[in-house]
Amino acid sequence: MPDSYDVIIAGAGPAGAQCARDLAERGYEVVVLETEAEGEFPAQSNKSTGGTFASMMTSFGIPDDTVMHATESVVLESPNEHFVQGQPGFVLDYEAFKEFLVEDGRHKGAEYRFDARVRDPIVEDGDLVGIRYNSDQEVSGEIIIDATGPAAPLAKDLGIANLERKNHAIGIEYFFEGVDLDHPDFADLTDAMMLRLDHRYAPGGYSWIFHTGGDRAKVGICHIQNERYREHATQNRTVDGHLEHWLDTDPRFKNARRVADNQVRGSAHVQFPGSMSTDSFMAIGDTVPSVDPIWGQGIYKCMKSARAAAMTADRCLTRKIDTSAEEMTVYDDLWMDQVAPRQDRRxxxxxxxxxxxxxxxxxxxxxxxxxxxxxxxxxxxxxxxxxxxxxxxxxxxxxxxxxxxx
Incomplete structure (x- = not known):
């Protein structure tokens, strides 16, 4: 017989790890299955710029030692203009952030199994009862949660994921030193997170510079792979080509040097979610997807979707266990109301x-x-x-x- 838990979570990203924290703190038996080997984690899944704000830090008890740099403003740039909004923020050390979520979840009682590649859901007599991972290993649970991001192996098998290629956003980021953050031709980016709208560098998307202290910054671009949004592109460049073009032509990078072995690649779907749950199952984080449509901020949304799922699981497992699709839709309602209200307008x-x-x-x-x-x-x-x-x-x-x- 496979090991049995109250909740099985696939994926140890911010959404999966936060959901495990919440559920373990409530006293539930939780196991998290993560593809990466523990000794490498999270080197292969470091896919976020890590920009966030005080609301996320305080809501989820994130310690200051996960912060690379505290910022004081958000800057929006266009080719010839800019706008500055005073707003305190934080650029996270994303690896330290993910490591904290995992260790804190373990401290609260969650179990983690690394080097565990999820294969498919286990369905018996029409009921979802567990997950099969690696070659032939199995684990059973009352509730299954897919937090694997766009891969969504469980959500796809269960007919929940409706991710469309036309809404697929891809991004790349480098870490630089020697960046001129107060160049006379641009806004002062000292202690700032900057987002730039400029089709020369990111047709159908945006680019960014996030100050991380001293003369260092995270620099990247993201765009949606949809020709309707890229009609302003003048060259048929890849995402790497667009970033290199920006680095070659923006004077702020004239003396910049790339920090070795520090590259982030990631993707997410930017669209309205379909169903997010069914019998004994919920999809959270970028599996839904939860990324903010306009500025791409994903961490806070992922964390909030994790909390909504934990609240739903707590409700379904309290007193009389009822994990029917009708009961699980509480999560969908919480998502629409608390995680991403007015998502259609955004x-x-x-x-x-x-x-x-x-x-x-x-x-x-x-x-x-x-x-x-x-x-x-x-x-x-x-x-x-x-x-x-x-x-x-x-x-x-x-x-x-x-x-x-x-």
Whole structure:
């Protein structure tokens, strides 16, 4: 007979590890299956820039020793303009962050099995009862959670994942020293997280510079692999080619030196999720997907989806065990209400944004600089009344492209 647990979690990323923390703290027997070998973890899954804000740090009790650098502002750039928003943030040491989640979960009672590649769900008489991993190893549980990201082996087998290639975003990031963070031709990026909208460098996406202290910074680009968003591209470059082009032409990198053996590659799907649960099963984190459509911030969303799943599991396993699809949909409701409210509006904002031209990005920055902070917050939250105020008659062409493509 396979080992039995209350909850089995596939994947030890931020979502899976946080869900294990929450459930173990509630006293449940939890096991996490992670593909990487323990001695390597998380070297092969270091796929995040690690930018986050105080709300995530305090909500989930993340210690300061996982932080590379505390920042004071967020900067948005277009080809010729910029906008600065004072907002404290944190650039995480992503490896230290993931290691903390795992160790804290173990301290609370969660079990981890590394070098455990999930193969498929085990279904008996129509009921999901466990997971098969590696060649022939099995583990059984009352509730199964897929936190494996876009691979989604369990969610796909159970007909839950609806990830579409046209919504697939890919990114690459290098770590540099010698970056000119206060170049006279640009905004001061000292103690800042900067996001740049510029089709020359990231057609259908954005690029970034996150200050990590001294003259060091994380530098990368991300774009969606969809030709509708990349029609402004002037060259048929790969994501690596676009990053190299930026590094070659931006004077802030003139004397920059890449820190050896430090490269991050990752991907996520940016789309509205379909069903996120079924009998005895939930999908969390980037398996859903949970990444923010506009600025790509994924850590906080992943952590919140993990907590919503833990709350649902606690509810279903308390007193009389009921893991029916009807009961598991509590997770879907929590996701829509607490993890990513107004997700449909944020997706619309993203699609319109990436269809715009570089000239329109410059005008957007000019407009943002004229608005009070409360209006900016409303726009970021998807307030349609305030969003409409940013539109011009010339934007009808973008609106037409958007409606034609939906």
């Amino acid at each position: 997706l619309m904002m993203m699609r319109l944004l990436y269809l715009a031209s570089n000239e329109r990005y410059d005008r957007l920055m000019q407009d943002l600089n004229k608005l009070p902070r409360d209006i900016l917050s409303d726009i970021n939250d998807g307030n349609m009344r305030e969003i409409v105020k940013l539109l011009y008659p010339s934007d009808l062409s973008y609106l037409w492209k958007y409606w034609r493509g939906t």
